[in-house]
Amino acid sequence: MASSSSNKSCLYCKDSSSDCFSNGWKLRNGEFAQLCNRCSHLYNTGRFCVTFHSKENGWRNCNSCGKFVHCGCIMSLGEYSLSDFHGVICTDCSRTECISPESESLIPLFEKVLTASDTGTQLGRFIIPKEHAEDHFPEVNDPQGIPMSVLDTAGNEWDLSFRYWIHVTSKMYVLKGLRNFIILNNLQAGDTVAFCARESDRKFVMDVRKSG
Structure with a gap:
């Protein structure tokens, strides 16, 4: 969303002459980098790093x-x-x-409406309801968890871990390693993540549906 340029400067290039500023990447404090017209255009068209970081490692x-x-x-x-x-x-x-819903059938498994706890980038994990975890996820007996490779519908592959801890007398299941996924999709409380299985090999696929 664009905002007024009054008393503002671009977070990256520090230019304050732009007539409006737009949201860029998500910052650690949960806010978005405010970018000038030029930086915003480069970021949204995927040419930001080519322009500014060409000599970096x-x-x-x-x-x-x-x-x-x-x-x-x-x-x-x-x-x-x-x-x-x-x-x-x-x-x-x-x-x-990579296979997307348009090119291969996905089998719906369950949907998870995200809470504020799920969307925190510091923890970077989703709590998986016990019934869905035990019905659809691989069995996990070690509290340290097991590795899982999960796709999203944009074709990205995420290396995650599925684990549990004991809460009172029952297991609480979590899918960890989702910090960058949360940032990339700008996930907020109230958004929905649908978990599906790819028909050909039953590989997990996550699909995001924004609230509102």
């Missing part, structure tokens, strides 16, 4: 098309995903190669 080639992507930078979180084997795949190739 962290650039890698997409395994599929060879395009350079800047890894480990909050400004480029939505520009790549991890490869199944080694390296990274740019978003364009991920959307082509």
